[in-house]
Amino acid sequence: MTRVRFGSTIVPIERLDVSAYTVPTDFPESDGTLTWNETTIVIVEAQAAGVRGLGYTYADVATATLVKAMLAEVVTGRDAMAVPGCWLAMVEAIRNLGRPGIASMAIAAVDAALWDVKARLLDLPLVTLLGAARESVPVYGSGGFTSSAPEHLQHQLGAWVARGIPRVKMKIGRHPAEDPSRVRAAREAIGPDTELFVDANGAYTRKQALAMAERFAGYGVTWFEEPVPSDDLEGLRLMRDRAPAGMEIAAGEYGPPHARGWCGRRVASRCITLRRDHRLFAGWRALRSAFPPTLGALLPLAACSSLLCVAHCSAPGVLP
């Protein structure tokens, strides 16, 4: 039974509440090009007709400040049934700030919260509200930071496989000389039947990445993510054409905010074969047609996408 009757009256968005939580990591973490020891999640709660919806992004606390200082005023009073209109109003409002980065992450968190509100107002699962294109999506476990000792890497990836996850991803690129042995250790831990993905976060040079691809193929790696920086189109094209058979080249996590256009151009120019994003970095609406942001409340988005989707799981606790 729905709580809201469609009609000529709007359902005003009553308020936005935003909070940010910075959580220390268990140990210093790193990938091929970045190190960190804490993670901040920005949570947006939107309310309309007494119903509250949740949206979030992983971003600096400045993102929460932008939501509170600007976006809350932009969407408050607008129709909770007209989420695209809210999104457009937010995009227009941040014009002078620049679209990439903090502004897009802030919009994404609010946008997700508003869709959640609408789904709850209608008593519908989000996947039903948006419309499903498939029954399920593949998932993979992601971790294996370059700061992890080999035994920890093996334990983490092996534990995911033990829980039934058939694909795992590890980070590489911090210490290239050690990467082949780390990949081998991972393969030993996950057995021969688990798909193994690697992510260099753009750490390699072109020739280095090519050489590594050959080495990784020997360990059954089927997905090589950001072997070179995502803005190196020629390098991505080189990798796509020259990588061993059976190894997909992925990129797009750190592309510009208009993810659909960015990814589309790269696919069109045959620079990559796979694209992904899991952090709501690039704006939730854009990613609706690209990749699901994370495994959780927004997973139904994956089922709605008409394109190839791979859901990302960064912690066993978020598995259903």
Ligand SMILES: [Mg+2]
């Ligand atoms: Mg990545």
